[in-house]
Amino acid sequence: MPKVCVPGPYQGPTKGLKEILVEGRTIRECLDAVEAAYPGFAPYIYDGGPDQLQGFTKIFHNGDPVPAEGLDAAVAASDEIQVMTAIAGG
Amino acid sequence: MTDKLIRVDMTNQAVTVEPFPAEWKLLGGRALSGRILLDECDPTCDPLGPDNVFVLAPGALAGSAAPTSGRISVGAKSPLTKGIKEANSGGNPGQHLTKCGYRAIVVKGQPSNPDARFGLSVTADEVKLVPADDLKGMWNYALCESLASIYADSASFITIGPAGEQRLRGASVATTDQDNRHPARHAARGGLGAVMGSKGLKYVAVDPGKARARQPSNPKEFAQICKKYTRDYLDGPQIFKHGTSTTVKAAQILNTFPSKNRVEGQSAHAETLDGANIVANFERRGGGMHNCLTGCIVKCSNIVNDEDGNYKTSALEFETLTLLGANCDIGNLDDVADLDRLCDEVGVDTIETGAAIAVYMDAGKMEFGDAEGAKRILQEIADGTEVGKIIGNGAASVGEHTKHHRVPVCKGQAIPAWDPRTIKMVGVTYATSAMGADHTAGLVVNPGIPEDQLAIVSQESQIINAACDSTGFCQFVQPTLQDMADYYTHFFGEAVTKEDMAEQGWRVLEDEWEFNRRAGFTDADDVLPACMKEDAIGPGKAVFDVKPESIKQAKIRQGNRPELFAMKAVG
Numbered sequence: 248m249p250k251v252c253v254p255g256p257y258q259g260p261t262k263g264l265k266e267i268l269v270e271g272r273t274i275r276e277c278l279d280a281v282e283a284a285y286p287g288f289a290p291y292i293y294d295g296g297p298d299q300l301q302g303f304t305k306i307f308h309n310g311d312p313v314p315a316e317g318l319d320a321a322v323a324a325s326d327e328i329q330v331m332t333a334i335a336g337g
Numbered sequence: 338m339t340d341k342l343i344r345v346d347m348t349n350q351a352v353t354v355e356p357f358p359a360e361w362k363l364l365g366g367r368a369l370s371g372r373i374l375l376d377e378c379d380p381t382c383d384p385l386g387p388d389n390v391f392v393l394a395p396g397a398l399a400g401s402a403a404p405t406s407g408r409i410s411v412g413a414k415s416p417l418t419k420g421i422k423e424a425n426s427g428g429n430p431g432q433h434l435t436k437c438g439y440r441a442i443v444v445k446g447q448p449s450n451p452d453a454r455f456g457l458s459v460t461a462d463e464v465k466l467v468p469a470d471d472l473k474g475m476w477n478y479a480l481c482e483s484l485a486s487i488y489a490d491s492a493s494f495i496t497i498g499p500a501g502e503q504r505l506r507g508a509s510v511a512t513t514d515q516d517n518r519h520p521a522r523h524a525a526r527g528g529l530g531a532v533m534g535s536k537g538l539k540y541v542a543v544d545p546g547k548a549r550a551r552q553p554s555n556p557k558e559f560a561q562i563c564k565k566y567t568r569d570y571l572d573g574p575q576i577f578k579h580g581t582s583t584t585v586k587a588a589q590i591l592n593t594f595p596s597k598n599r600v601e602g603q604s605a606h607a608e609t610l611d612g613a614n615i616v617a618n619f620e621r622r623g624g625g626m627h628n629c630l631t632g633c634i635v636k637c638s639n640i641v642n643d644e645d646g647n648y649k650t651s652a653l654e655f656e657t658l659t660l661l662g663a664n665c666d667i668g669n670l671d672d673v674a675d676l677d678r679l680c681d682e683v684g685v686d687t688i689e690t691g692a693a694i695a696v697y698m699d700a701g702k703m704e705f706g707d708a709e710g711a712k713r714i715l716q717e718i719a720d721g722t723e724v725g726k727i728i729g730n731g732a733a734s735v736g737e738h739t740k741h742h743r744v745p746v747c748k749g750q751a752i753p754a755w756d757p758r759t760i761k762m763v764g765v766t767y768a769t770s771a772m773g774a775d776h777t778a779g780l781v782v783n784p785g786i787p788e789d790q791l792a793i794v795s796q797e798s799q800i801i802n803a804a805c806d807s808t809g810f811c812q813f814v815q816p817t818l819q820d821m822a823d824y825y826t827h828f829f830g831e832a833v834t835k836e837d838m839a840e841q842g843w844r845v846l847e848d849e850w851e852f853n854r855r856a857g858f859t860d861a862d863d864v865l866p867a868c869m870k871e872d873a874i875g876p877g878k879a880v881f882d883v884k885p886e887s888i889k890q891a892k893i894r895q896g897n898r899p900e901l902f903a904m905k906a907v908g
Contacts, residue, residue, distance in 0.1 A: 258785030302613045303587045333576035
C-alpha cells in the first residue's frame with residue numbers, strides 16, 4: 248500500500264501519526280484516503296477546491312515535487328507521498 | 338589571526354582589547370553570551386544600572402564561509418523578564434566583527450551623565466568610543482543614513498532608536514542588513530535595546546574593510562561540507578523561500594493565529610494578512626525576497642514596497658502580522674507594514690508592542706482595529722509621552738497600569754503568535770525557558786504530540802535551538818546537531834560529535850537557568866498566565882492544561898533519543 252508521510256503541524260487530525268498506509272491508485276486518492284480516515288486533514292492540503300494546493304503545502308512523490316495538476320498521477324504500492332509544509336515563526 | 342575580545346567600560350569611557358580565552362574557543366553567540374553573563378554579571382543587579390553587562394557575541398561560525406551563519410547574539414540581564422536574555426539577529430555586523438578578529442564585545446558600567454551618547458567604532462586595527470550626542474533621539478533609519486555618511490561603505494551598524502534611549506522595556510537592538518544597510522533586523526526580545534541605551538551607547542559601527550572570511554583549520558573538508566550543504570538546500574524544497582509571512586493561513590487552520598488579545602485562535606483577517614499577498618504584490622509594487630546577511634542561501638526576508646513602489650519595510654514576518662495585525666484586529670496589510678516600519682524606526686519589538694497595544698485595546702482604552710491609533714501610539718513611544726512609556730514598556734506594563742485581567746505574558750514577556758493552547762508543546766517551552774515566552778527557544782508545531790511526550794520534545798527543541806543560536810546559523814537553514822558538529826570539526830580542527838553539540842546546547846540551558854536561579858527565579862515562575870488556562874479557543878475549546886509535574890520534566894535531562902539527532906533547528 249502507498250504510504251503518506253504527514254508533517255508535524257498536520258498531525259492534529261491524524262492524532263500524532265507520521266506515516267499512514269492507504270488504499271489509492273493516484274496521489275489524490277491517497278490524500279483523500281487520509282482525509283476519510285482522519286477528517287480535518289484535507290484543509291491543510293487544498294485551498295478552496297480540489298485542484299488548488301495550499302501555498303504553504305508541498306507534495307512530493309518518491310522525492311519528486313508534485314504540482315497541483317499532477318495530483319492524478321498513478322502511484323504504486325511501494326510509493327511514498329510526502330507532505331511538507333513551511334511553518335515557522337519569524 | 339588571533340581571536341580577540343573587546344571590553345568597553347562606559348563609566349570611564351575606556352576600551353581594551355584582549356586575547357579571546359582559549360577555553361571559550363568553541364563558544365559563540367548564545368553560549369558565549371550566557372557564559373559571560375554567568376561569570377561576570379551579578380544576577381541580582383538593576384538591569385538598567387551600571388552593574389548589568391551588555392554582550393554582543395557573533396555565532397562561533399560567523400564570518401566563515403558556512404552558509405547563512407553570520408547571526409549575532411545580544412545578551413544581558415533583561416529589564417523585561419528580570420532574568421537572563423539572549424536575542425539574535427541577522428544582518429552583517431556579526432560577520433564583520435569576526436572578520437576583524439573579534440569574538441565578542443562586553444560592555445559594562447554607565448556614563449555619569451545619563452544624557453551623554455556614544456558610538457563604538459570598530460575596525461580590525463582600532464576600537465574607540467566616539468561622542469554621539471548629536472545623534473540623540475534619532476530614529477533608526479535616519480540614524481543609519483547619518484552613520485552611512487560618516488563611515489565607509491563596507492561598514493555595518495548596530496543601533497538603538499529612541500525607545501532604547503528612554504530605556505523602555507520593549508526596546509530592541511537593530512542591525513543593518515546587507516543591502517542598503519537598513520536597520521531592518523532586530524534582536525528584539527527582552528528589552529535589550531534599553532540595556533544598550535542605559536550604557537549610553539547609541540550605535541556600534543563595524544568596518545571590516547577588506548578583511549577576508551575567517552579561515553577554517555581544515556580548509557578542504559570545510560569547503561566540501563559548505564558546498565554539499567548549500568547544494569542539498571538549493572536542491573531541496575526550500576520551504577522558506579517566500580518567508581515566514583506565508584505561514585498565516587496554516588496558522589489560521591491550526592488555531593494559532595490569535596486575534597483580539599488572544600480571545601480567539603483565528604482571525605477574520607487571515608485572507609488579507611496572508612503573506613502570499615506580499616509575494617503577489619512584488620510584480621506590481623516591486624520589492625522581493627532577499628538575504629539579510631551576506632552568504633545566506635535561505636533568502637526568507639521580504640522587502641515590502643508601498644503602492645507607488647517605494648520601499649516601506651523589511652521584513653514583514655509572520656509574528657509581526659499576527660501580533661500587530663490579527664491580535665489588534667487590524668486587517669490591512671499596508672497598515673501592518675507601516676506599524677512594522679514604525680517599530681523598526683522607534684526601536685521596539687513588534688511582538689511585545691503588538692501584544693501591549695492589544696492589551697490596551699482589550700482594556701477599553703482604544704478600539705480594536707484602530708490602525709491609525711496604533712500608529713499614533715508608536716509616535717508617542719518615540720516622543721516619550723506617558724502612554725508611550727506604558728506601552729513601550731510592554732504588555733505586562735499595560736496590564737499593570739490598566740488593571741486589565743487578560744495579560745498574555747510569561748516571565749513578563751509577551752507570548753508570541755504560537756499559541757500554547759493549541760500547540761501545547763510550545764507552552765512547555767514558554768514556561769520552562771529562562772527566556773520567558775519565546776518561540777525561538779524551542780518550537781515544534783505539532784498539535785498531535787501526546788501529553789507524556791510534550792516535555793521531552795520541548796527539551797530536545799530547546800537543546801537544538803540553543804546549540805543553533807550559538808553557531809551563528811539561522812534557524813531557518815535548519816541544521817541538525819550532526820550538521821553543526823561537522824562544521825565545528827572542520828572549522829576548529831578538533832573532533833566534535835553530535836553528542837558534543839547536544840551537550841553544548843544543554844549547557845547553554847543550564848547556564849541560563851542557573852543565572853535565573855541566582856536572580857531569584859523558582860519553579861513557581863515556570864507557569865503560563867491564567868488567561869491561557871481559562872480562555873478557551875478553537876472548536877476543541879483548547880486551553881493550556883499541561884500538568885505542572887509534566888512541565889518540570891523539560892528541565893531534567895532526558896538523555897539522547899534518536900529523535901534529538903533527527904530534529905532540525907527551527908524557530
